[in-house]
Amino acid sequence: MKVSVIICAAGKGERAGLGKNKLLAPLYGAPVLYHTLKKFDLPYIDQLLITCSPEDREAFSAIAAPFGAILTEGGRTRTESVYNALKRASGDIVLIHDGARPFVTEKIIADCIDGVKEHGSAVCSLPSTDTTVIADGENVEYVPDRSKLFTVQTPQGFFTAKIKAAYDLAAESGKSFTDDCSVYTQYIAPAHLFTGDVCNRKLTYKSDFDAQYPAMNAACGQAIGIGCDVHAFGKAQPFVTLCGVKIPCDSGLIAHSDGDAPVHAVMDAILSAAGLKDIGHYFPDTDEKFAGADSIGMLKEAVSLALNAGYVPLNLSLTVQAEKPRLAKHIDRMVANLASACGLPRSRVAVSAGTCERLGFVGEGLGIAATAIVLMGRADAEKQN
Numbered sequence: 254m255k256v257s258v259i260i261c262a263a264g265k266g267e268r269a270g271l272g273k274n275k276l277l278a279p280l281y282g283a284p285v286l287y288h289t290l291k292k293f294d295l296p297y298i299d300q301l302l303i304t305c306s307p308e309d310r311e312a313f314s315a316i317a318a319p320f321g322a323i324l325t326e327g328g329r330t331r332t333e334s335v336y337n338a339l340k341r342a343s344g345d346i347v348l349i350h351d352g353a354r355p356f357v358t359e360k361i362i363a364d365c366i367d368g369v370k371e372h373g374s375a376v377c378s379l380p381s382t383d384t385t386v387i388a389d390g391e392n393v394e395y396v397p398d399r400s401k402l403f404t405v406q407t408p409q410g411f412f413t414a415k416i417k418a419a420y421d422l423a424a425e426s427g428k429s430f431t432d433d434c435s436v437y438t439q440y441i442a443p444a445h446l447f448t449g450d451v452c453n454r455k456l457t458y459k460s461d462f463d464a465q466y467p468a469m470n471a472a473c474g475q476a477i478g479i480g481c482d483v484h485a486f487g488k489a490q491p492f493v494t495l496c497g498v499k500i501p502c503d504s505g506l507i508a509h510s511d512g513d514a515p516v517h518a519v520m521d522a523i524l525s526a527a528g529l530k531d532i533g534h535y536f537p538d539t540d541e542k543f544a545g546a547d548s549i550g551m552l553k554e555a556v557s558l559a560l561n562a563g564y565v566p567l568n569l570s571l572t573v574q575a576e577k578p579r580l581a582k583h584i585d586r587m588v589a590n591l592a593s594a595c596g597l598p599r600s601r602v603a604v605s606a607g608t609c610e611r612l613g614f615v616g617e618g619l620g621i622a623a624t625a626i627v628l629m630g631r632a633d634a635e636k637q638n
């Protein structure tokens with residue numbers, strides 16, 4: 254039996270307050286949508302459809318292309334978007350999944366398909382752990398029996414013909430539904446539940462993007478990279494730029510770019526872990542384009558190069574050695590800039606700073622040295638092989 258998957262991605266994700274579709278926000282160095290698609294890039298999935306609003310079409314196309322996924326027209330509501338996508342679904346079975354649930358597991362996907370074959374429908378769900386009440390906004394009206402309460406997630410799987418028939422009737426009625434099991438249960442038959450996993454959470458609010466997550470793609474192999482860089486004092490300017498933060502200093506660092514040695518070390522670590530050439534190859538200091546360049550912008554480009562090679566950052570550790578200036582009070586901003594450029598939660602980035610006890614060129618105050626180590630996950634293992 255052929256299996257189609259519809260990824261719901263046509264919403265605006267306004268509750269995340271990111272000023273753009275939250276599925277384009279980076280998570281472990283790649284857009285959320287990329288991670289979700291990656292999970293469904295399985296030999297027994299025959300067709301991937303993504304509901305997409307017109308303003309996201311260009312950005313989604315680039316993410317969808319490596320997976321051979323098809324973009325379908327988003328509607329005014331989730332119900333309309335899914336209905337449009339169902340018209341393009343060619344599989345005997347269709348799984349409908351929220352784009353904002355990138356932590357779905359292969360076991361959940363397999364259980365969903367098996368559930369459809371056995372019961373005609375399979376809705377990922379969890380028994381409710383909280384007591385849930387029915388209230389009028391202020392006062393409890395009714396306390397349902399918790400043992401009969403379940404929270405419903407995605408994927409939700411159905412025989413394509415049946416769920417299409419349900420959506421035809423929903424379209425005729427003009428009603429809007431929040432998910433597919435509601436449509437199926439209303440027009441066809443009570444949908445069948447199967448037990449999912451608490452890890453399959455939905456990214457809804459901005460804070461969800463800063464939380465600790467299990468490392469993405471951990472099962473696909475990891476790679477470690479190291480990078481070092483040094484820049485000498487001697488430029489007539491009253492500051493140094495370290496991790497994108499301008500820090501007052503009696504001398505600037507001599508460089509073709511902005512001289513951000515810690516960021517250059519991080520870039521080399523990332524390129525190295527991804528099996529690429531070093532920073533000088535991609536950002537040569539003979540190229541006028543990089544004169545005075547903002548190194549944080551170059552770091553973002555290095556992260557893209559690594560993603561194209563199939564790797565995303567998982568965590569980053571950086572140490573900076575400098576006799577001057579004192580860095581302690583700037584560390585938080587340095588961490589924030591690196592985390593943002595690498596698409597990592599701040600909790601996955603660490604920066605330490607120290608002096609060299611007056612020994613060597615750092616100790617004599619002649620320059621600044623930085624060493625970075627990064628752990629990368631292989632985002633695209635199958636395609637590499």
Ligand code: MG
Nearest residue numbers: 482483514517
């Ligand atoms: Mg450098």
